[in-house]
Amino acid sequence: MTELQELRRYRRDLHRIPELDFDLPQTIAYIEGVLAPLACEVTHPCPSCVCAFFDAGVGAARATAIRADMDALPIAEATGAAFASIHPGKMHACGHDGHMAMALAAATYVDRTIREQPGAIRRNVLFVFQPAEETTGGAKTVCESGVFERYGADRIFGFHVWPDLPAGTLASCSGPLLARSSETHIHIHGTSIHIAKTYGVPVEESHDVALAAAKFLVAERELMDELGADEPCIGKFGLLQAGTVCNAVAGEAHVAGSLRVFTDAMFDRAREGVRRALDEACTATGCTYDLDFAEGYPPVDNDPELFAHIAPALPELQLVDEPLLIAEDFAFYQRHLPGVFFLLGTGVPEGQENPIDADDCPAYAMSALHTDTMLFDEEILLKGLDVYKRLLLLD
Structure with a gap:
């Protein structure tokens, strides 16, 4: 079986069985099945996590870790592919099936290399298949398990497929790459009365939560413009709910969004x-509020020393000029041990067509991540596998 056939088999098998959060029984069973014949120690250091440790047999005290995320999204697939999801309302729309396929193929490479070329891999290798990247940050739980200390891991690498880059592009940078995120929930409290009774009532005595929410959103937009002049940041509120009828002042409002820095x-x-801004808006309307900032994910911040060490082995690496305002729980690993995160382009190359294979799979991703038609051919994953192989050969 060629490497492409191997990648295609893993990715499409996993694409068919998407699961969510920590509830990953079929995915875990599949990964364990691939790892079972390999010369590695398989452990479960925390709930719904699978780790595979390979002893390189050269007396190495340190290990290189490779991370893959296993969870999918609550999205009903609409790709029409022959290997589409068999789980209604669930889909690997963020490419985690591709991440797992590259890690599994890298594991079989490590197993084969240790047997056939003793000494070629001079560091031990730890593969981490983690849950809950899309929800609660399963990486944090993995770090707290002590698995990296147990196996002497002192560096970690990971990938994210990226439709915004042409297929096969390898991109990253030293330092900040992806943003810190924090979901923000606001509950504004006022008084609901018939609008007829509000005539002549001063704004500061209106207790109108819809008005307070509107004032806050305008002020928050101005705040983000001001902060963004200093360094990239964004705060957007995509949810606004207030009131129950059209002829009464809203008494309760819920505003929710996300901060990215x-x-x-x-x-x-x-x-x-x-x-x-919220305090001023509520004071101006006679309302009160509750505000909650979720802990969220830290920023993905690539270790400069490790980046400088690996860069010569990756001459095709393109540098990301400006950090991206998305979030990824790989950031938790980087706060625990040095790590570098890469973007792997899966988009249509400029000036090229997008052919379809026999299984109705496009060669390149035409849809964005987290959409119901996100799909690409596994040939792109060969690039990621090749990068893993080069990284695993480094001292």
Whole structure:
């Protein structure tokens, strides 16, 4: 079986059985089945996590870790592919099936290399298949399990497939790559009365939560423009619910959104600014509020020393000019041990067609991540596998 056939088999098998969060029984069973014949120690250091440790047999005290995320999204697939999801309302729409396929193929490469070329791999290798990247940050639980200390892992690598880059593009950078995220929930409390009774009532005595929410959103937009002039940041609120009928002042409102920043200092400034804008909006309308900032994910911040060490082995690596305002729980690993995260382009190359194979799979991804038609051919994953192989051969 060629490497492409191997990648295609793993990816399509896993694409058919998407599961969510920590509830991953079929996915875990599949991964364990692939790992079972390999010369590795398989462990479960925390709930719904599968780790595979390979002893390189050269007396190495340190290990290189490779991470793959296993969970899917609550999206009903609409690709029409022959290997589409068999689980209604669930889909690997973020490419985690591809991430797992590359890691599994890398594991079989490590097993084969240790047997056939003793000494070629000079560090031990730890594969981490983690749950809950899309929800609660399963990487944090993995770090707290002690698995990296147990196996002497002192560096970690991971990938994310990326439709915004042409197929086969390898991209990353030293330092900040992806943003810190924090879901933000606001509940505004006022008084609901018939609108006829509000005539002549001053705004500051209106207790109108819809008006308070509107004032807050305008002020928050101005705040983000101000902060963004110093460094990239964004705060958007995509949910606004207020009131129950059209002829009564809304008495309760719920506003929810997300903050995305790259530094802890900017996160503190953004949170302080949001709280101030909310306080002013509620004071101006006679309302009160409750505000909750979720812990969220830290920023993905590639270790400069490790990046400099591996860069010569990856001459095709393109540098990301400006960090991206998305979030990824790989960030938790980087706060635990040095790590580098890569983007693997899966988009249509400029000026090229997008052929379809016999299984109705496009060669390149035409849809964005987290959409019901996100699909690409596994030939792109050969690039990621090749990068893993080069990284695993480094001292």
